[in-house]
Structures are given as structure tokens and as C-alpha cells.
Amino acid sequence: MKQQLAILGGGESGVGTAILGKKKGFEVFVSDFGKLKEKYKQVLINNEIEWEEEGHSEEQIFAATLVMKSPGIPDSAPIVQKLHKSGVNVVSEIEFASKFTTATIVGITGSNGKTTTASLTYKLLSDGGLNVALGGNIGKSFAEQVAEDTYKNFVLELSSFQLDGIENFAPHIAVLTNLSPDHLDRYDYKYENYIASKFRILMNQTSKDYFIYNADDEEILKWLSNNPIKSKPLPFSTKKELKQGAYKRNNEIIIKINNTEYTMPIATIGIQGEHNVKNAMAASTVATLLRIRKQTIRESLEGFQGVEHRLEKVLKINNVLYVNDSKATNVNATFFALDSMENPTVWIVGGVDKGNDYTELLPLVNEKVKAIICLGVDNQKIINAFGNVIDTIIEADSMPMAVEIAYKLAERNNTVLLSPACASFDLFENYEDRGRQFKDAVRNL
Known part of the structure; x- marks a missing residue:
């Protein structure tokens, strides 16, 4: 039967x-x-x-x-x-599909940076000539690609929800980009439950496998000091020198694995910002483990333009730059976005709150933001959080309305930034829909 x-x-x-x-x-x-x-x-x-x-x-x-x-x-x-x-x-789909493939699996998780890191890793491996597919929380379903039965390697972006449903799934290389509070509404509002969920990526790894992680992240270090792991640890850091793994020295990335070492100038990476240096370190470490040539890694990093909906420059109108960061669905992602703003910013924020704490954004908002446009069904928490530091806070109930208001508020050499810090399901189908509606509205100005 x-x-x-x-x-x-x-x-x-x-x-x-x-x-x-x-x-x-x-x-x-x-x-x-x-x-x-x-x-x-x-x-x-x-x-x-x-x-x-x-x-x-x-x-x-x-x-x-x-x-x-x-x-x-x-x-x-x-x-x-x-x-x-x-x-x-x-x-979960990941658990089910992994039983039917013998491919080498690279699993990438983290609160932020996982899409960029997964896309970049896929590019490095693909440019290096490997037969590789990208899946998981991004693009085409992992299961469907396993059904096609043509791939020898998979790069999977894995959300905590996907990891919650695994039993025996074990990636050969696991990557954890960082941890910050996210989706707490699904984890009884307990940060430690969410962290435990992310670390499930390691639970079935053996001594033949690798764990690449952000050694500047205190929560990751704390968890590792309390929980023994079987796989080989390969940390990356922009703050300290490491014996093994990837780190920053002067303006170069140094990668040390199994007694081999190579360097790469940071200035040549196609995507800018400290967080992207870390994403590049993680992806390059994976590529080095899978024996991609150094020259190929360098060239691929130079040519990588970033992913859609992540600090994506849309258009300049009347000397105002419009930036789509719709993928920023938590506070930490928006922190990176605001931190990278160099001009006075009109900030479009809001959506479905997942238990957000906006206090860590206050100094940045105070320094960088000239006006806030709330784009959500319930904006009270945002208004309460920033009402004392920003005079102009306006509510909008559609993307065209939000962009129209931003257009009126922004002056020459300002930036209009969509970085919602929230999920999108109150007004949009998903963050991609939200980002595309933003780009359409900007193009229609």
C-alpha cells in the first residue's frame, strides 16, 4: 500500500x-x-x-x-x-526533501544577512563551476529541485520556522550570520526559544561537518560556551584576529583554513557596509571549503550587486535617492539600514509588529531621520517610540500614499528609505510585494 x-x-x-x-x-x-x-x-x-x-x-x-x-x-x-x-x-519541507538527495548541502541561517549570504555563496560556487542550486527560504522550493534530481550541491537559506520542523536534516556546512530578536510572536515572546531554534541547524552535524559563525555576536558566543558542538568551528570577525576562519586586518579580509591563508581587499567587494563584509567572509569561507579558486572568489565578490529589496537603490528624483529595503522585517535589519544612511532621511516604517523593541534605533533616528511615515494598520507603537525625537510623523494606509508624502517631505540631497522593521502581511502579500509596490510608486512619481 x-x-x-x-x-x-x-x-x-x-x-x-x-x-x-x-x-x-x-x-x-x-x-x-x-x-x-x-x-x-x-x-x-x-x-x-x-x-x-x-x-x-x-x-x-x-x-x-x-x-x-x-x-x-x-x-x-x-x-x-x-x-x-x-x-x-x-x-518541514527541508526535512522531507533532504532524505531524497545525496548532494552536499550548505545551510545558512541568521536573523539578518542570510539572503545576501546565501545568494553570494551560490554565486561563488556557481562561478567556480560547481553544479549548484539555491533554495530553502528563497527562490524555487528545495523539494522541487530535489525532484529534478540534477544538482550535486545545494545552498539553502533556512528560517527558524524551517529548522523547527527538522529531525535528521544535517547540512555539511552550516552558517549562522547573527542573532537578534525576531519572530518572537512565534516563540512565546522568549528570545532564548528563538535562539535555540536557530541552533537546530547544528543538531545532527558530525565531526566531518563545518560550522561557520559570527564571532562578534555575543549571543552566539554565549550559546556556544554552554553547548558542546560536534562539527568543526570556523568563526568570522571584523573585530579580532582569529587562528582559524576569516577576519579583517587593515582593509583586507584574511581567510585561514587548514594551514592555508589568503587575503582579499575589502574595497573590491561589490556590496558596501560592515555587515556585508561579514556576509562576504561567510560566503568566501564556504567557497574555500568547497575548493573554489581564490581568483574566482575575488572576481565573484567584485561582481556581486546585492539582492532585491535589501538596501536596493531604486531611482534618484530631484536629487533625492529612493532606497528599497523592504526585506528589513526586524529591528536589527533596519538598524543596519539607518546606520548606512549618509544624508537626512525620510523613513517609511511599519507593518505587522512581531514583538519589536524600537529603543536601539532611537540614537540613529535622532541623528539621521528628519521625518517618519508609518505604513501599517496599527502604528501606535511606532508613534509612541519616536514621537519625542521626531516632529513629523505621518500615517499612510497604502504604498502610493506613503511615497507621495515622502516625495513632498524630501528635499535635495535627502534619502527616502523604505525599511519597515516589521512583517508585511497587514497591507501586502509579502515583503517582495511591498518592495515592488514601493518601486512602482517611485517610478510613477
Whole structure:
């Protein structure tokens, strides 16, 4: 008898898992509490996979031997609670798909920088001639790419939600870019629960595997001092010299691994900023472990232009620069964005608050920001946080309205920065939708 696979959520993760499940001989059923996007419906229909939307047929789901839960569905969802109680095995797409590939996996997680680091790592490996795919929390689903069965290497961007659903998944190389409070609404508002979730990336690694991490991050160091790890540690730092790993000396990155050392001038990296030096260190360390030539690494870093929605320069209008940082969905990411602003800034902020504490932004806001535009359904927390330091705080309920207000407030040599510090689900489909709407509104000025 065929094994039954039930999939909760019919988005990129769910549909990719359905394709792989069917290929591997499972009886597959996809169930979504909301509405399915047309493109995903068509894929399911074309692959003759059974599906439903706007509700869950519990009988069919509970008959399954295995359930894959999409990362967007919290463990607190009633159906997930019931599944756990009844002892049904609930896993993430990453766990399910990893069983069907022998490829070398690089897993990259962190509160910020993981998309840039994953995209950059993928570029370095791809430019170096490796047969490699990019997936996880970015681009095409990991499961669907495993189903294609053509890749020898994967670079996976992994969110805490994806790591929550793993049991045996073990990347050969794990990267942790940094830690800062994020998604606390999913972790009982306890930072330590979120941190533990990120470190699940290590839990199945062995002494043959590697762990690349930010040695300037106090929370990472604290966790490592209390928890022994099996994999080989390779730290990176912009503040101190290291015996092994990557560090900064003068204006160069030094990478030391297994008695080999090479240097690279920071000035030639295509993306600027201290946080991007760290992202480049992490990616270069991965590339060095996978034997990419130094020359290739240098050239790739020079040619990398960054990722969409991350401090992306959109247009200059009347000498005002418009910058799309829609991917800044937490306070720490917005901290990097504001810190990199060189001109007086009109800051567009707001969305779904995930338990944010804005106090660490106050000094930067005081120094850099001339006006705030709140773009969210409930903006009171932002108004309370910055009302004493910023005179002009205006609320907007759509992106065109926010950009129109910014256009009126900004003067020559100012910057208009969309860096929301929040999730986007109150007014937008996701952060990409929010960023594209911002770019469209700017182009329509």
C-alpha cells in the first residue's frame, strides 16, 4: 500500500513537496486553510495531485503516515496541535526533501544577512563551476529541485520556522550570520526559544561537518560556551584576529583554513557596509571549503550587486535617492539600514509588529531621520517610540500614499528609505510585494 503524505499549505514549499512526494511514490494530498494561488493550482492539476482550499478535511489529513507543514503555519494552529496530540509525524519541507538527495548541502541561517549570504555563496560556487542550486527560504522550493534530481550541491537559506520542523536534516556546512530578536510572536515572546531554534541547524552535524559563525555576536558566543558542538568551528570577525576562519586586518579580509591563508581587499567587494563584509567572509569561507579558486572568489565578490529589496537603490528624483529595503522585517535589519544612511532621511516604517523593541534605533533616528511615515494598520507603537525625537510623523494606509508624502517631505540631497522593521502581511502579500509596490510608486512619481 502507498504511504500517505498530507501537506498543509499550498504555497512554494507545499507544492514543491507534493511534486517530490508523488515522484517518490507517496499518495499525496495538499490542504490549504486559505485560497491557493492560480499558478500553484495549475501545477497540482497538471501533476494529478489531489488538493483542497479554504479549509482542512481532517479525516483525510489524519489518515496520513506523514504530514509536511509549510513554514508559515505556526505550531499553535489548531490542526497542528491536534496532529501532535494524535502522534502523527509532522515535518518541514527541508526535512522531507533532504532524505531524497545525496548532494552536499550548505545551510545558512541568521536573523539578518542570510539572503545576501546565501545568494553570494551560490554565486561563488556557481562561478567556480560547481553544479549548484539555491533554495530553502528563497527562490524555487528545495523539494522541487530535489525532484529534478540534477544538482550535486545545494545552498539553502533556512528560517527558524524551517529548522523547527527538522529531525535528521544535517547540512555539511552550516552558517549562522547573527542573532537578534525576531519572530518572537512565534516563540512565546522568549528570545532564548528563538535562539535555540536557530541552533537546530547544528543538531545532527558530525565531526566531518563545518560550522561557520559570527564571532562578534555575543549571543552566539554565549550559546556556544554552554553547548558542546560536534562539527568543526570556523568563526568570522571584523573585530579580532582569529587562528582559524576569516577576519579583517587593515582593509583586507584574511581567510585561514587548514594551514592555508589568503587575503582579499575589502574595497573590491561589490556590496558596501560592515555587515556585508561579514556576509562576504561567510560566503568566501564556504567557497574555500568547497575548493573554489581564490581568483574566482575575488572576481565573484567584485561582481556581486546585492539582492532585491535589501538596501536596493531604486531611482534618484530631484536629487533625492529612493532606497528599497523592504526585506528589513526586524529591528536589527533596519538598524543596519539607518546606520548606512549618509544624508537626512525620510523613513517609511511599519507593518505587522512581531514583538519589536524600537529603543536601539532611537540614537540613529535622532541623528539621521528628519521625518517618519508609518505604513501599517496599527502604528501606535511606532508613534509612541519616536514621537519625542521626531516632529513629523505621518500615517499612510497604502504604498502610493506613503511615497507621495515622502516625495513632498524630501528635499535635495535627502534619502527616502523604505525599511519597515516589521512583517508585511497587514497591507501586502509579502515583503517582495511591498518592495515592488514601493518601486512602482517611485517610478510613477
